Amino acid sequence: MTTRPSGDRPAKPDARERRPGELTAREFARWIWRQISSMRTALILLLVLALAAIPGSVIPQQGVDSLAVTRWKDQHPKLTPLYEHLDLFSVYSSPWFSAIYLLLTISLVGCIVPRLFVYLRALRAQPPAAPRHLTRLPVHASYRTDLSPDEVLDRARKVLGRRHRLRLATTGDDAVSAERGYLREAGNLVFHLSVLIVLAGFAVGGLWGYQGGVILVQGSTFSNNLTQYDDFKPGGLFTQQQMKDFRFSVDDFRVDWLKKGPRAGQARKFEADLSYKVGQSEAKDYTLKVNHPLNVDGTEVFLIGHGYAPVITVRDGKGDIVATGPTVFLPQDATFLSFGVVKAPAAKPGQIGLEGLFYPTFEMVDGDPVTVFGDDLFPTLSLLAYTGDLGLDDGRSQSVYVLDKSKATPVEGEDGKPFRLDLQVGDTVELPDGLGTVTFDRVDPWIRVQISQTPGKGVALVGVVLALIGLCMSLFLRPRRVWVRAVAVDAAGTGPDTDDADAGDTMDGTGGTRVEVAVLDRSGNGETDEILARLLAQLQEAPK
């Protein structure tokens, strides 16, 4: 440490001049480390973490609700670039949020690892010898007894020995030292280290996990490969080899609609009957329900939504079927009023596009078409037709839920207004201008499933459970030290601490033993008075 600035020794003339307070790189590093691993830093980082988490609960988040993000961006064109710059739409994966918890993690390691070694050393150490003046400790008591000092100390060893670690007796001891509650610090260490385990589990899930969603119409089959998903969010290190080889079909889907009561119209008991096959094995059945995901070999399938897929058949002007089958309509709100699109680019003489609404239980209320119930009791389609170029011929990919109308024209009726098709099941409507016909055959339900792999979730769970155990140990165990000193009082009354006011009561008797007891609570929260009282009672009890 020759480089340390020292006031008492003149700096060597050839040494670079150092201003007071200047540190070497090494000292600076040490100082930084001490700051980072200090309790105060931990505390401040915790509060900063809490603050930093707030924006993500107010601003819509890409990972939680991407539609809300899009809507928000449309409404705030000025703020959007700034917000994007600050990662405010993905707070929890942003560099600044990560920086905070990484710092906290470093701080935690810096704090806990040294404490771990201190603790291991303390585990092997004996309880410290009794201080000279027990009566100067905040919680103490003394009394006189006719037992001899040795008898008192023996008894103290027996009483304390049950739940304390005792300092090894050496000849000439006039006191017993006892300590308990070593596990509190162990709990504290376990808790903090478990936080790391949880973070690790969380990170593994984020890196190697994936979530994908797909809408499946009743009767259809899904096989687990990337091309079959509607949306797919892989973790950073995800590889396709992780995907398990399985497939399943949706054989049936049932919903129980509440017909009366305050929640009439609400649906319950969503059940989808699946049959699934892993690899080449036998097909098995599973009833997929909310809160009851299907676990296939570590990949889980969740039921998270449902809706209607009207089966619509379009015939072109020549009578050829140009589009048929169930069309997924997306619910717009809780009434299951749904929106959907049908495209028939191969139709002759002109392409046919249909776009419109599906009403599960249609009714005219005050002249407005509405759906009065989510169940498909009176399913009705109301569509507008388009013809011309649907934009499908140039090979660009297009969402199946959006009709590209930029080059298409609305089909008009004889009155010159856009031609609207209102269809109930079984109806067929003829399009004007000999374009063809549209038939509404039936309605099939669809379900939306989320399929995900979440590796590391077991690790995270073990981590939090360990953390909870450590936490309870740390919060509820009360480490303390107890000392009992017994000294024979000779006729002159020279016990220990005769300077102490408490010693007064030893003066009026001669002989016997003066016993002093002190309790030191090391957590700062114990009920020391109560403990002292109990201990005194045990010590003074007639020996059994």
Added chain:
Amino acid sequence: MSNTAWETLSNQAVAMAGLVYFIALLVHLAEWAALRQPAGELVAAGVGDGSGKGLETVASQPPRPASETGERIAFLGRLGFLLTIVACAVHFVALLGRGMAADPNRVPWGNMYEFTVSGTFVVTLLYVVLHKRFGLGWMGPIVVGFVLTVLMVAVIWLHDEVAPLTEALNSPWLVIHVVSAVIATGTFTLGGIASLMYLVRMRAERRAAAGERELSGWIARTPDLPALDRLAYRVHAFAFPVWTFAVLITGPIWAHEAWSRYWNWDPKEVWAFITWVVYAGYLHARATAGWKGRKAAQLALVGVATLWFNFIGINYFSTTSQHSYAVEQFIDAPPAAVQLPNLLLSEPGHDEFGS
């Protein structure tokens, strides 16, 4: 009894409990008013001696009245407590009624109204149970006032008819998760009251010291600062692991089963996490020089604020929460519609029919 009868009973019981809480509040306020009589009439009423001895000192020394005023104060205190017990029992009937009114019968935790009625019940119950052990007599008016206020908010703004649970709530985890969350909420609230009193008393002591007078009135009946700090710590130390269990163990397990992701940074989750972090901060503060005492108590109050904001406020702030019980839902928010921009562009097999 029919379901409607149970529901009516529940509504009446809430009103009744509110009324009894109100009377209890009046009685406690009368007690406080009596305490404000000239200090000379009362012998220092069971206040800790500042030596930092246990709470038990406080508990085991009820105010020792020097005069009839003292007797009256003691009587009012007991009466107020008795009324609180009665209110607590009626409050329980209200919850029971909610559960029995549903078809099928269920735990009364289906919507915000029910959560709030349960949360306040736990506050009262804990106060009643811990009253003797921790000498909580001084807390009476605050607890009763708080519970009454929140119950009124619940009845006026949050009331909702009894209805079956939405499907996602229909899980055994509902019971475990919500029970622990509600218990932790009630306990944190009590701890917050203790921390609040710590700050109030600290100020009163400083003022009294500046004016060179003794503490007087009801504030003199609260435990001394070290005892308040210890009480607050004990209560928080109980609540924190329960909260950890609720929001970091059972919550994620359930979220995983119902929504496929155990942690999704949904606003409700974010605020539960914030609350957790703030209370972790409180526990750290108590062990950090310079943060002990006043700053720790202030952190505890921040904790309660985030807790109740999350309990009630966030539902009105953010519409995207999957936890927004107030909104009618099918399974959760219309997921297909929500995912619309994400939905992938035409993939073979999902694309056009017939082509």
